[in-house]
Amino acid sequence: EDQVTQSPEALRLQEGESSSLNCSYTVSGLRGLFWYRQDPGKGPEFLFTLYSAGEEKEKERLKATLTKKESFLHITAPKPEDSATYLCAVEASNTGKLIFGQGTTLQVKP
Amino acid sequence: NAGVTQTPKFRVLKTGQSMTLLCAQDMNHEYMYWYRQDPGMGLRLIHYSVGEGTTAKGEVPDGYNVSRLKKQNFLLGLESAAPSQTSVYFCASRWTGTDTQYFGPGTRLTVL
Numbered sequence: 001e002d003q004v005t006q007s008p009e010a011l012r013l014q015e016g017e018s019s020s021l022n023c024s025y026t027v028s029g030l031r032g033l034f035w036y037r038q039d040p041g042k043g044p045e046f047l048f049t050l051y052s053a054g055e056e057k058e059k060e061r062l063k064a065t066l067t068k069k070e071s072f073l074h075i076t077a078p079k080p081e082d083s084a085t086y087l088c089a090v091e092a093s094n095t096g097k098l099i100f101g102q103g104t105t106l107q108v109k110p
Numbered sequence: 111n112a113g114v115t116q117t118p119k120f121r122v123l124k125t126g127q128s129m130t131l132l133c134a135q136d137m138n139h140e141y142m143y144w145y146r147q148d149p150g151m152g153l154r155l156i157h158y159s160v161g162e163g164t165t166a167k168g169e170v171p172d173g174y175n176v177s178r179l180k181k182q183n184f185l186l187g188l189e190s191a192a193p194s195q196t197s198v199y200f201c202a203s204r205w206t207g208t209d210t211q212y213f214g215p216g217t218r219l220t221v222l
Contacts, residue, residue, distance in 0.1 A: 004152075032209045043114075043200050043213035044153070087153070091209060096141060096160065097168065098211060100153040 002027045006088050006101035013078055013108050021073040021104045023088030033071050034098065035064050036087040044087055078108045112136050114214035116201050122220045123191045131186040131217050133201030140206045142184040143168075144176060146197040147216075153200065159184055191221045 005024045013019055025033065032051050036044035048057045050066040057064050061082060063074040073086055085105045089098040117132045133142065144156040155168030157176040165176045173195060175187045184203075188195060198218050202211040 034210070036213075041216075043202075043215050046210050046212065049209055089153075097143075097155055097158065098153075102150060102152040 002092050002099050004088055004090055004099050004101035006104050010105045015108055015110050016077045018076045021086055023071040023101055025090045027090045027092045029093035031091045031093045033066055034089045035073055038085045038087055080108050080110050083108045114203055114212055116214040116217050120218050124222050127191050128189050131199055133184045134182055135203040139203035141204045143202040144186045145200045148197050193221045196221045
């Protein structure tokens with residue numbers, strides 16, 4: 001069964017304190033792994049898609065990496081505006097459907 | 111370009127009442143999806159559509175029906191609402207040539 005698990009569930013950081021969020025997955029043939037950001041009361045906002053092990057993508061203070069079993073979202077020197085819930089999802093080959101993890105809620109304090 | 115819009119934003123129903131949630135997109139996307147989001151459960155796929163006139167079941171389809179009569183609209187119906195359907199509902203769409211789904215702002219539904 002295709003499954004996505006994110007850890008930790010919640011993370012509190014001080015401004016400038018770098019850390020990583022984990023997304024572990026089991027899927028029958030990975031077509032893509034997706035990271036989304038979700039602010040309270042809003043819909044998920046697309047961040048990255050990763051397709052193969054070893055791939056990395058960056059956007060401002062965020063960097064996503066992918067291995068055959070997990071993905072990491074590295075946050076370097078976070079700011080309070082990075083506070084949000086980060087969602088990970090996978091798409092199995094040829095399904096066109098995403099399977100989401102439960103999310104990691106990040107709070108960055110000034 | 112409004113992207114993906116959802117109507118209404120909030121709704122309170124009594125058990126047994128019916129309602130329809132509307133999702134509209136102006137990006138000419140072929141694929142459209144309905145998800146529900148519950149605390150600790152993540153987003154779960156209810157129904158989806160790969161094109162006008164087509165629909166298919168997702169992970170949690172029971173108690174819901176959908177229709178895609180026009181390419182830009184995807185309707186989610188609850189025929190007889192139950193308290194277990196209290197949730198936040200999100201619509202998403204994507205173009206055939208990409209993998210990225212774009213989400214609407216959500217509808218918060220409470221069933222009493």
